[in-house]
Amino acid sequence: MRVEFLGGARTVTGSATLLEKGSLKWLVDCGMFQGGKEIEERNWKIQPYQAKDLSFILLTHAHIDHSGLIPKLVKEGFRGKVICTKATLDLCEVMLQDSGRIQEVEAEWQNRKGRRAGKGEAGPLYTAEDAEKSLRYFQPVSYNETVPLADGLKVRFQDAGHILGSAMIEIWVQEGGEEKKIVFSGDLGNSDQPIVRDPSIVEEGDVLWLESTYGNRLHKSKEETVQELLKIVQEAIAHRAKVVIPAFAVERTQDIIYTLGQSIRSGALPPIPVYIDSPLAISATEIFKKNSDCFDRETQEILSGGENPLDIPGIIYTRTTEESKAINEDSRPGVIVSASGMCDSGRIKHHLKHHLWREESHIVIIGYQAEGTVGRRIVDGAKTVRLFGEEIAVNAHIHTLGGFSAHADQKGLLDWVSHFRNPQLEIFVNHGEEKISVELNQLVSERFHFKTTVPQWREKRVLFTEAEKGMPEREVKEEPPTEEPLSVLLNRLDRTYKRLRRKLKREKKRGEDVDRPRWWRQLGEVHQKLEELEKEMD
Ligand SMILES: [Zn+2]
Ligand SMILES: [Zn+2]
Numbered sequence: 001m002r003v004e005f006l007g008g009a010r011t012v013t014g015s016a017t018l019l020e021k022g023s024l025k026w027l028v029d030c031g032m033f034q035g036g037k038e039i040e041e042r043n044w045k046i047q048p049y050q051a052k053d054l055s056f057i058l059l060t061h062a063h064i065d066h067s068g069l070i071p072k073l074v075k076e077g078f079r080g081k082v083i084c085t086k087a088t089l090d091l092c093e094v095m096l097q098d099s100g101r102i103q104e105v106e107a108e109w110q111n112r113k114g115r116r117a118g119k120g121e122a123g124p125l126y127t128a129e130d131a132e133k134s135l136r137y138f139q140p141v142s143y144n145e146t147v148p149l150a151d152g153l154k155v156r157f158q159d160a161g162h163i164l165g166s167a168m169i170e171i172w173v174q175e176g177g178e179e180k181k182i183v184f185s186g187d188l189g190n191s192d193q194p195i196v197r198d199p200s201i202v203e204e205g206d207v208l209w210l211e212s213t214y215g216n217r218l219h220k221s222k223e224e225t226v227q228e229l230l231k232i233v234q235e236a237i238a239h240r241a242k243v244v245i246p247a248f249a250v251e252r253t254q255d256i257i258y259t260l261g262q263s264i265r266s267g268a269l270p271p272i273p274v275y276i277d278s279p280l281a282i283s284a285t286e287i288f289k290k291n292s293d294c295f296d297r298e299t300q301e302i303l304s305g306g307e308n309p310l311d312i313p314g315i316i317y318t319r320t321t322e323e324s325k326a327i328n329e330d331s332r333p334g335v336i337v338s339a340s341g342m343c344d345s346g347r348i349k350h351h352l353k354h355h356l357w358r359e360e361s362h363i364v365i366i367g368y369q370a371e372g373t374v375g376r377r378i379v380d381g382a383k384t385v386r387l388f389g390e391e392i393a394v395n396a397h398i399h400t401l402g403g404f405s406a407h408a409d410q411k412g413l414l415d416w417v418s419h420f421r422n423p424q425l426e427i428f429v430n431h432g433e434e435k436i437s438v439e440l441n442q443l444v445s446e447r448f449h450f451k452t453t454v455p456q457w458r459e460k461r462v463l464f465t466e467a468e469k470g471m472p473e474r475e476v477k478e479e480p481p482t483e484e485p486l487s488v489l490l491n492r493l494d495r496t497y498k499r500l501r502r503k504l505k506r507e508k509k510r511g512e513d514v515d516r517p518r519w520w521r522q523l524g525e526v527h528q529k530l531e532e533l534e535k536e537m538d
Pocket of ligand 2: 012015063065066187431
């Protein structure tokens with residue numbers, strides 16, 4: 001069978017993989033690229049398939065970088081099924097429509113700019129209505145249920161412990177009379193996260209897609225993280241200041257509500273106003289309450305004790321813009337939780353504009369900040385950031401609390417991989433910034449001796465060639481590689497060559513013998529290959 005890496009390859013966003021078995025084509029995830037103009041162009045590019053030719057989309061979870069292009073696909077003629085858990089469907093209902101509204105606003109803004117520049121108009125990627133229409137193709141499945149999808153193809157969703165409803169996906173395919181198993185880790189949760197369960201363990205598999213968001217980092221423990229947050233809030237209370245927390249509307253916001261609620265109930269914190277200023281987060285919190293069967297044991301116990309872990313004494317939900325603006329008039333110390341989590345859009349920008357320049361304010365970063373976002377610049381120590389066309393000084397206390405992450409850290413990822421028993425397992429490391437994926441790839445390969453690679457965007461692979469041998473040869477059309485991977489490859493080749501020269505020079509200086517026959521031979525072979533290629537081009 002064939003696969004093509006369409007997103008989340010050497011980058012975090014845009015997760016999507018095309019799988020092809022005979023005439024059957026389907027996607028695992030269909031995410032939106034986020035993090036700056038250049039990468040977001042990819043959302044508009046023509047895909048290597050016709051939307052109407054896809055039979056289904058297997059969706060790991062509701063985050064927009066995994067689900068965000070589904071409405072676009074439906075708009076283009078996709079009529080198959082989107083298979084996901086029920087909680088994912090519930091979350092997609094609000095998140096995709098919200099995303100549609102953002103697309104509409106974005107298009108309107110671009111068009112206004114375009115009109116002023118005398119250019120033509122372009123429509124949005126999709127509208128809120130397109131998003132709503134796409135929901136009718138969703139088909140929820142339960143965790144641990146084996147679902148037959150076609151002849152010789154079945155799938156199972158297991159809890160990935162990342163956000164409510166998140167799943168890792170196991171796919172069994174019949175190839176050349178043999179059954180093979182493909183596993184997608186999805187976004188793998190951090191163990192001991194509030195509310196959701198720990199990630200499930202998988203032991204069997206022939207091919208694995210492994211996420212690597214935090215493949216180079218170790219998170220602090222949950223206990224330490226909670227203590228750190230409490231200290232920040234207490235300090236803010238002492239100085240009658242505010243704590244601003246940019247948070248993803250789904251999961252991070254509810255984790256903060258849960259943590260602050262526990263602390264206020266136990267008396268570790270006095271009752272203070274906690275503003276949840278994000279209409280999407282408010283809807284998401286309602287969906288959490290409806291899907292309590294996905295909660296971990298600790299949270300279930302609080303529920304059965306008659307308390308709602310998602311209701312804090314003193315919590316104030318603000319839906320309208322007027323309510324949101326009124327937060328700035330409240331002079332009491334308190335906490336403001338608002339989206340978007342990467343500080344790029346939404347109401348959080350207003351709160352940052354109001355608080356970043358104030359020395360007494362605290363900004364607490366709890367989630368992943370992609371390259372190119374405002375959040376990333378704040379974390380990286382920018383002295384000023386641009387918000388609403390104005391330079392705002394960064395004078396507030398900036399804190400980064402990795403322990404609230406919804407992603408496993410390096411240790412978590414390696415522990416999870418360690419359960420796989422098949423020594424022939426082949427791993428594709430994805431969903432990470434390039435250098436982080438490469439680092440994790442190296443580690444996994446050294447530690448477990450599995451065959452591992454970090455695929456390029458738009459790279460194609462044939463899986464299970466051994467099993468395919470007995471099958472009639474299919475003609476493989478040689479398609480031109482896309483421009484980006486070639487230029488990236490050439491750059492890498494240049495860099496490797498320069499490093500090699502430097503190393504040889506260094507060794508020679510140290511008086512080492514660099515005239516080794518094996519090196520001669522290998523360099524000779526590389527040289528010959530390059531010359532052959534050059535001739536082919538003439
Ligand atoms: Zn995610
Ligand atoms: Zn993701």
